[in-house]
Amino acid sequence: MQTSPLLESLMESLRCLPGVGPKSAQRMAFQLLQRDRSGGMRLAQALTRAMSEIGHCKDCHTFTEQDICTICANPRRQQNGQICVVESPADIHAIEQTGQFGGRYFVLMGHLSPLDGIGPNDIGLDRLEHRLERETIQEVILATNPTVEGEATANYIAELCGQYGVDASRIAHGVPMGGELEMVDGTTLSHSLAGRQKIKF
Amino acid sequence: MQTSPLLESLMESLRCLPGVGPKSAQRMAFQLLQRDRSGGMRLAQALTRAMSEIGHCKDCHTFTEQDICTICANPRRQQNGQICVVESPADIHAIEQTGQFGGRYFVLMGHLSPLDGIGPNDIGLDRLEHRLERETIQEVILATNPTVEGEATANYIAELCGQYGVDASRIAHGVPMGGELEMVDGTTLSHSLAGRQKIKF
Ligand SMILES: [Zn+2]
Numbered sequence: 161m162q163t164s165p166l167l168e169s170l171m172e173s174l175r176c177l178p179g180v181g182p183k184s185a186q187r188m189a190f191q192l193l194q195r196d197r198s199g200g201m202r203l204a205q206a207l208t209r210a211m212s213e214i215g216h217c218k219d220c221h222t223f224t225e226q227d228i229c230t231i232c233a234n235p236r237r238q239q240n241g242q243i244c245v246v247e248s249p250a251d252i253h254a255i256e257q258t259g260q261f262g263g264r265y266f267v268l269m270g271h272l273s274p275l276d277g278i279g280p281n282d283i284g285l286d287r288l289e290h291r292l293e294r295e296t297i298q299e300v301i302l303a304t305n306p307t308v309e310g311e312a313t314a315n316y317i318a319e320l321c322g323q324y325g326v327d328a329s330r331i332a333h334g335v336p337m338g339g340e341l342e343m344v345d346g347t348t349l350s351h352s353l354a355g356r357q358k359i360k361f
Numbered sequence: 362m363q364t365s366p367l368l369e370s371l372m373e374s375l376r377c378l379p380g381v382g383p384k385s386a387q388r389m390a391f392q393l394l395q396r397d398r399s400g401g402m403r404l405a406q407a408l409t410r411a412m413s414e415i416g417h418c419k420d421c422h423t424f425t426e427q428d429i430c431t432i433c434a435n436p437r438r439q440q441n442g443q444i445c446v447v448e449s450p451a452d453i454h455a456i457e458q459t460g461q462f463g464g465r466y467f468v469l470m471g472h473l474s475p476l477d478g479i480g481p482n483d484i485g486l487d488r489l490e491h492r493l494e495r496e497t498i499q500e501v502i503l504a505t506n507p508t509v510e511g512e513a514t515a516n517y518i519a520e521l522c523g524q525y526g527v528d529a530s531r532i533a534h535g536v537p538m539g540g541e542l543e544m545v546d547g548t549t550l551s552h553s554l555a556g557r558q559k560i561k562f
């Protein structure tokens with residue numbers, strides 16, 4: 161668009177958003193200019209504050225602008241004694257939406273990946289160990305992703321828990337609820353068979 | 362996400378962008394926080410400047426932060442004597458990309474729509490009339506959309522041009538190049554037949 165350097169710069173900047181190509185960037189820029197300039201200004205302010213003020217929770221390492229996030233600071237969640245280990249802050253969001261977990265979290269911001277030089281301390285396991293040592297924790301629930309790296313990371317943390325006499329558990333993997341058996345991949349189905357549980361009457 | 366009000370506010374604000382739902386907003390926010398904070402800050406600045414500084418060109422009404430946009434201010438384009446009338450600034454972009462047009466534009470920012478109370482002056486036709494009167498214009502090329510409203514708007518402007526002795530033309534509509542005839546809708550095909558041109562040897 162040769163009519164406006166500022167418009168070109170806006171379209172270019174919008175492309176830092178995942179999934180936004182030249183066409184969507186153009187549509188977004190025109191939409192904001194034509195119909196929602198106040199929305200665009202609010203977005204600019206939200207971005208500025210989020211990018212500059214959001215850091216990591218000292219306890220669980222998730223994104224927060226506070227020292228300790230609201231989940232970690234909640235006395236009820238502290239008393240619960242369970243810590244759920246996840247790879248990313250988005251996983252917390254997914255688990256919170258189930259309403260099935262009342263403990264606290266620990267966010268690794270990744271997983272062990274020796275080939276990429278990512279060792280235990282790079283994903284904060286020194287801080288997790290410190291918590292296992294210092295706090296009264298009943299159970300560590302390992303909710304890393306069901307990938308090779310996620311499994312290896314879960315195993316490593318389970319051993320760490322063992323050293324401090326803390327129970328470790330792994331979330332169940334298998335056929336998704338509501339899914340059709342024939343649509344599920346073989347690895348998942350193997351996991352599902354191996355992880356079968358006796359039906360109690 | 363109960364861990365950060367600023368993060369929630371960022372996700373909410375991202376939804377002012379067209380095509381961005383709760384899931385994409387979350388993915389965008391996490392992506393920026395985790396991997397591209399400087400991109401997020403640049404986007405915030407581009408948004409702030411674009412939303413507050415971009416107005417409309419006094420001559421063609423397209424988006425620009427200048428009084429007169431760079432296309433209208435270009436002496437070569439002024440000498441060309443052609444004005445292409447389009448419904449939106451995005452149409453200018455599309456036509457510029459063909460490299461086939463060396464004149465100036467006039468952006469209606471919509472089309473005539475009597476049922477919605479949108480009359481000639483609401484789409485700037487008083488300003489277009491003023492230009493027809495004052496400037497030396499050889500041809501007005503009507504590139505409004507091939508919709509009922511777009512056609513009606515083109516016809517209205519063609520009559521206006523007639524009053525000032527200025528030639529008006531309508532861009533051709535028909536089967537898209539590279540398209541397959543059997544995939545084209547009936548209205549387009551009718552247009553294509555009616556608009557047939559004699560092959561000259
Ligand atoms: Zn926390």
Ligand SMILES: [Zn+2]
Nearest residue numbers: 418421430433
């Ligand atoms: Zn202009």
